[in-house]
Amino acid sequence: MLTLTEGLIELDVKAKDAEDSIRKAGQLLVNEGLADQGYVDAMVKGFKEVGPYIVVAPNIAFPHARPELGAKEKGVSLIRLSQPVVFGHPTNDPITLVCALCGTDSTSHIQMLQALADILRDEEKLNVIMNTATSKEEILSII
Amino acid sequence: MKVVTVCGMGFGTSLMLLMDIQSIAKNHGYEVQGEAVDLGSAKGKVCDFMVASSEISAELSDESVEVISINNLLDKDEIEAKVMPVIQKLHQRG
Numbered sequence: 609m610l611t612l613t614e615g616l617i618e619l620d621v622k623a624k625d626a627e628d629s630i631r632k633a634g635q636l637l638v639n640e641g642l643a644d645q646g647y648v649d650a651m652v653k654g655f656k657e658v659g660p661y662i663v664v665a666p667n668i669a670f671p672h673a674r675p676e677l678g679a680k681e682k683g684v685s686l687i688r689l690s691q692p693v694v695f696g697h698p699t700n701d702p703i704t705l706v707c708a709l710c711g712t713d714s715t716s717h718i719q720m721l722q723a724l725a726d727i728l729r730d731e732e733k734l735n736v737i738m739n740t741a742t743s744k745e746e747i748l749s750i751i
Numbered sequence: 752m753k754v755v756t757v758c759g760m761g762f763g764t765s766l767m768l769l770m771d772i773q774s775i776a777k778n779h780g781y782e783v784q785g786e787a788v789d790l791g792s793a794k795g796k797v798c799d800f801m802v803a804s805s806e807i808s809a810e811l812s813d814e815s816v817e818v819i820s821i822n823n824l825l826d827k828d829e830i831e832a833k834v835m836p837v838i839q840k841l842h843q844r845g
Contacts, residue, residue, distance in 0.1 A: 654759065654760065658759040658760070658790065659759070659806060660806055661758055661759030661760075661764075661790075661804055661806045661807050662759065663804075663806065664764055664804070664823075664824040664825060665823045665824060665825040665826065666822075666823060668825070670763065670764065672760065672763055673760070674760060697805075697806055698805055698806060698822075699805055699822045700822065700823070709763060711763075714761075715766075717763065718763070718766055718767070718770075721763050721764075721766075721767055722767065722770070725767060725824075725825050728825055729825050729826075729827070
């Protein structure tokens, strides 16, 4: 259910702050034709207005926006930051892994989200994604 | 028994949380009805308890029902440890 491709993964990305990291993860969705630029702006706006609710677990954020704000297809991108950034969450900062989500209606992406959650719940896989992987292929091979 | 799960947008994490809670409850032999909503729609919702991420739960302090706060939404053990006592308490109360 999780369709990640090399174009949707980037390792050791430099981001100067939370907004920058959301934009960089979102850019991958734009590059791959899954969302338009307005969707990236909407993710940033949501983060600024509603706060760090997109931080779902220690060191992990799932930025997203409403489907009608520019999502074209359901998908997810995954970036690992070279230096973690602070999102302002009470317990889960700093953030190293940013997975930008997009879905075209309010239900179709749920299986994708569950599949992603299942991978990140697996301690071995999480360790590969967060720490040991040195190439995109390595990440694709465990997904 | 009804739970309302809440996230910033009502788009993803609240539904994920709801599915996890329902499956945990089922494993313990309880049937829990539920609804996943965004923060704006959550206020004043009629239910027996609410569950939200720690970031969001602070915004729900005025609710009349218990609000459970989850730090790690991917951690089913944390969800189970916090949610099951409330479900059991509500069940006993009938």
